[in-house]
Amino acid sequence: MALANEKAPSLTQRINRRLRYYSPTIAVALGVIVLWEVIVLLFDIQQFLLPKPSAIFSEFMLQVNLWLAPDEGSLLFEASGATFWEAFGGFVIGCGGGILMALITARWTIISEATMPFAIAANSVPIIAFAPIMNNWFGITNPASKMAIVAIIVFFPTMINTVRGLTLVDAGQLELMQSYAATPARIMFSLRIPNALPFIFSALRLASALSLIGAVVAEFFGGPRATLGVYITQEAGAFDFAKAWTAIMMASIIGIAFYLAVLLAERRLMPWHASLRVAG
Amino acid sequence: MTAEQGVAIAAQGINKIFNPGADEELIALQDINLNVESGEFISLIGPSGCGKSTLMRLVGDLLQPTSGDLLVNGKSPRAARLDRDYGMVFQAATLYDWRSVTKNVQLPLEVMGYAKDERQKRTREMLEMVELGAFAEHYPWQLSGGMQQRVSIARALAFDPSILLMDEPFGALDEFTRERMNLELLRIWEQTGKTVIFVTHSISEAIFLSNRVVVMSPRPGRITKIVSNDLPYPRDFTTRSDPAYHKMLSEVRELLRDAIGSGSQPHEE
Numbered sequence: 001m002a003l004a005n006e007k008a009p010s011l012t013q014r015i016n017r018r019l020r021y022y023s024p025t026i027a028v029a030l031g032v033i034v035l036w037e038v039i040v041l042l043f044d045i046q047q048f049l050l051p052k053p054s055a056i057f058s059e060f061m062l063q064v065n066l067w068l069a070p071d072e073g074s075l076l077f078e079a080s081g082a083t084f085w086e087a088f089g090g091f092v093i094g095c096g097g098g099i100l101m102a103l104i105t106a107r108w109t110i111i112s113e114a115t116m117p118f119a120i121a122a123n124s125v126p127i128i129a130f131a132p133i134m135n136n137w138f139g140i141t142n143p144a145s146k147m148a149i150v151a152i153i154v155f156f157p158t159m160i161n162t163v164r165g166l167t168l169v170d171a172g173q174l175e176l177m178q179s180y181a182a183t184p185a186r187i188m189f190s191l192r193i194p195n196a197l198p199f200i201f202s203a204l205r206l207a208s209a210l211s212l213i214g215a216v217v218a219e220f221f222g223g224p225r226a227t228l229g230v231y232i233t234q235e236a237g238a239f240d241f242a243k244a245w246t247a248i249m250m251a252s253i254i255g256i257a258f259y260l261a262v263l264l265a266e267r268r269l270m271p272w273h274a275s276l277r278v279a280g
Numbered sequence: 281m282t283a284e285q286g287v288a289i290a291a292q293g294i295n296k297i298f299n300p301g302a303d304e305e306l307i308a309l310q311d312i313n314l315n316v317e318s319g320e321f322i323s324l325i326g327p328s329g330c331g332k333s334t335l336m337r338l339v340g341d342l343l344q345p346t347s348g349d350l351l352v353n354g355k356s357p358r359a360a361r362l363d364r365d366y367g368m369v370f371q372a373a374t375l376y377d378w379r380s381v382t383k384n385v386q387l388p389l390e391v392m393g394y395a396k397d398e399r400q401k402r403t404r405e406m407l408e409m410v411e412l413g414a415f416a417e418h419y420p421w422q423l424s425g426g427m428q429q430r431v432s433i434a435r436a437l438a439f440d441p442s443i444l445l446m447d448e449p450f451g452a453l454d455e456f457t458r459e460r461m462n463l464e465l466l467r468i469w470e471q472t473g474k475t476v477i478f479v480t481h482s483i484s485e486a487i488f489l490s491n492r493v494v495v496m497s498p499r500p501g502r503i504t505k506i507v508s509n510d511l512p513y514p515r516d517f518t519t520r521s522d523p524a525y526h527k528m529l530s531e532v533r534e535l536l537r538d539a540i541g542s543g544s545q546p547h548e549e
Binding site: 170172173175176177178179180181182186190191194197270272 | 340341342361362364366367368370372374376377378387388390391392419421439
């Protein structure tokens with residue numbers, strides 16, 4: 001109601017509002033870390049079962065220093081970069097393919113009716129089980145083997161969601177277009193695609209998390225030394241748990257960053273969307 | 281009286297049967313005869329299942345009659361639709377969420393290939409007419425239900441169609457807003473001279489607005505009576521205290537009571 005004459009908040013006001021909004025979350029995160037440290041100290045838990053957060057952090061800082069040093073290199077950061085590219089490449093190929101396939105099936109309903117049951121069935125198959133086969137197809141050290149797994153994992157949910165968004169169009173909005181004697185192409189671009197955007201973005205958010213999980217788990221089945229999945233299995237196997245945990249931490253950071261990037265793109269592209277109204 | 285020369289809609293012996301031959305066969309409309317003159321304001325009223333929306337959709341070529349002759353501006357409804365003779369307003373405002381108020385009003389103009397200058401000019405005029413000039417850059421979710429419906433009306437009129445088809449456009453609004461919207465619609469109608477087909481559940485709304493009220497009854501959907509309304513225009517809040525208005529109110533209520541009584545099955549639609 002009061003929107004018309006509401007003044008835009010200043011930058012400091014916005015930062016303050018954000019801080020207040022997120023402060024409980026930050027407090028919980030800090031609390032968990034402190035509690036973890038205290039429990040490990042109190043119950044004298046063995047380093048190889050659960051390392052202290054402080055130990056993980058100092059290992060992490062060591063890797064940061066190695067990474068920043070001019071002549072040295074950090075295997076952790078190298079592995080993070082490699083895994084990121086696998087996940088990102090698979091995400092782009094899989095989601096791009098899924099959206100493209102959805103556009104094609106929405107254009108020709110016959111194709112959609114023929115392929116959708118398969119897509120829905122394929123969506124409930126544990127694609128990760130194909131990882132060893134992809135290793136054989138593309139070569140175990142070839143990033144393409146991991147990208148392929150990620151692409152297949154994200155392809156089906158993206159395609160299914162996009163098809164839903166393109167077809168679940170409000171009947172009145174569609175009749176309106178008919179009353180304008182609009183062409184099918186016009187209906188596609190002015191109604192179906194904008195209508196599908198929220199569906200596509202919810203698929204992309206899901207895919208951003210899935211792609212990192214897919215890449216790391218696929219690496220568990222073997223891959224080059226400098227990838228997070230291999231790094232984790234090797235360091236855990238060597239009982240260097242602090243190192244393994246830094247890799248888990250990096251995977252989490254990349255996953256969260258990926259998710260946030262998709263979220264940011266969503267806000268940029270769909271400033272009207274209902275789910276964004278609350279956060280304002 | 282406001283009617284100009286020419287017949288806008290001529291319906292003769294229209295029948296509409298859904299699922300003909302099947303178990304769930306439904307005679308939605310039976311032997312509908314109705315002539316609407318250009319510039320006339322006609323209301324269709326009746327209980328659920330009487331086919332009033334179906335009749336409106338036949339006129340608008342969103343449905344096709346099973347049999348009978350239907351001409352709109354002397355053409356088939358399909359030809360009239362392709363000529364963009366219809367502006368449509370539904371019960372839901374059906375605004376596109378991703379478009380601002382301005383962009384929503386521009387939608388039909390974009391589809392129909394109007395030049396940018398013309399689009400902007402017309403959109404400004406339409407928003408002035410529905411008194412939403414100040415909200416041009418707002419998004420639909422920032423507007424109240426009544427404002428959304430006003431945008432929907434502006435959108436329907438933007439490309440200057442000769443016939444306005446309105447399917448319970450104010451059905452979702454509260455009584456107070458509805459009465460204000462009625463006044464506003466009459467003002468727009470008098471200003472533009474459009475032919476209006478107005479589907480409604482509200483007796484008072486039908487009488488307040490129209491030249492003629494088409495009273496319909498269900499199972500099968502048919503016209504019970506067409507009530508002429510000679511209350512003078514412009515109408516305003518004093519119209520509602522006119523004895524003639526109240527007389528007509530009870531007449532239409534009586535007709536509707538008979539219509540509902542004649543419906544054989546207890547469950548509707």
